Amino acid sequence: MPPRTETIPLLPASPGTSRVLTVHRFGQPGARPKAYLQASLHADETPGLLVLHHLHGLLAAAEARGEIRGEIVLVPYANPIGLAQFANGMHLGRYEAGGGGNFNRNWPDLYAPIVDGLEDRLGSDEAANVEAIRAAQRAHLEAQEPGSELESLRLALASLAVDADLVWDLHCDDESLMHLFLIPAHWPQAADFAADLGCRAVLLAEDSGGNSFDETFSTPWTRLAKHYPQHPIPAACLAATVELRGFADVDDATAAGDAQALFHSLQRFGVVAGDPPPPPTLRCQATALDATDSVRAPATGVLAYTVQLGDEVEAGDVIAWIVDPTAVPEHARLPVTTRASGLVLSRRSQRYARPGMPIAKVVGEDALPHRQGDYLLED
Structure with a gap:
């Protein structure tokens, strides 16, 4: 047919x-x-x-x-x-x-x-x-x-x-x-x-x-x-x-x-x-979605990553900086850390972030307390 x-x-x-x-x-x-x-x-x-x-x-x-x-x-x-x-x-x-x-x-x-x-x-x-x-x-x-x-x-x-x-x-x-x-x-x-x-x-x-x-x-x-x-x-x-x-x-x-x-x-x-x-x-290997950290921007600014896709990171590592373009250099950079240890799966292509905006996923193996609840997706 x-x-x-x-x-x-x-x-x-x-x-x-x-x-x-x-x-x-x-x-x-x-x-x-x-x-x-x-x-x-x-x-x-x-x-x-x-x-x-x-x-x-x-x-x-x-x-x-x-x-x-x-x-x-x-x-x-x-x-x-x-x-x-x-x-x-x-x-x-x-x-x-x-x-x-x-x-x-x-x-x-x-x-x-x-x-x-x-x-x-x-x-x-x-x-x-x-x-x-x-x-x-x-x-x-x-x-x-x-x-x-x-x-x-x-x-x-x-x-x-x-x-x-x-x-x-x-x-x-x-x-x-x-x-x-x-x-x-x-x-x-x-x-x-x-x-x-x-x-x-x-x-x-x-x-x-x-x-x-x-x-x-x-x-x-x-x-x-x-x-x-x-x-x-x-x-x-x-x-x-x-x-x-x-x-x-x-x-x-x-x-x-x-x-x-x-x-x-x-x-x-x-x-x-x-x-x-x-x-x-x-x-x-398959991992639970609630073990993946959906890392979000804590403030507004320019997004400067310190990691590449596929990198392995540890919980607490700085994966990016949020740079305030109006501040003097010594006060302009805010670190963004991950709460999961594992693979850097995704990043944001647009390099300007706003508070709460997802900027990366890090695939971990252990369930994360802040990822519990009824909604695990990024909207």
């Missing part, structure tokens, strides 16, 4: 405007495993757009060879609203300009609306339980009526991904090394996936807060398993946020390599036929 392309119109935001999602489909509809991949939900995060461009070519060639065993849904741009948001030449694709907030927060809850209705639909057959849960989640989404363009975007993307076995949401950080966000139930199942991508960190949280896209599809399974311990319920959707390094890491060679890594992982999960090469050596 050749690849199919369709478009899904969004609810118009105003007269004379319209936006659509483009969706590429490979394999037989309904075949298993099903993989869903999307790029640039944060629309100013460009690397995924080029990676999926290259992956499309690999998948089309595999389709022509009859090698697509499951079903693959590929959304080359997940956010046409954010792709259009420019102000004075600057792309502002992380937040919805109409007041809708961060595009990767507040996704539909696929646990609370269905949990009580499953009481009489679950039994001792794990596969049957998975199908019952997916049917309930699909029915919940089908019953929704979007009231805005943003709601129609969320509903369309969620409906495409809701019954997938794999959901891979491609993002990037500011200046960063490759890393993944997962729930703990999917480690070490995803270890070869992280190795294929060359990840330098895998950050685990049962619920990182904010209802991000990936956790919309992963966390309901573990919550349902806890609610119904008498019934076998697996963590049936391996959903991951893939952080493709930094904003500026966009070139054909890098993107082609990442696309090949994704293709190899699709083979390992049985979505695509063929024998991938042995996975590369895993470059990290």
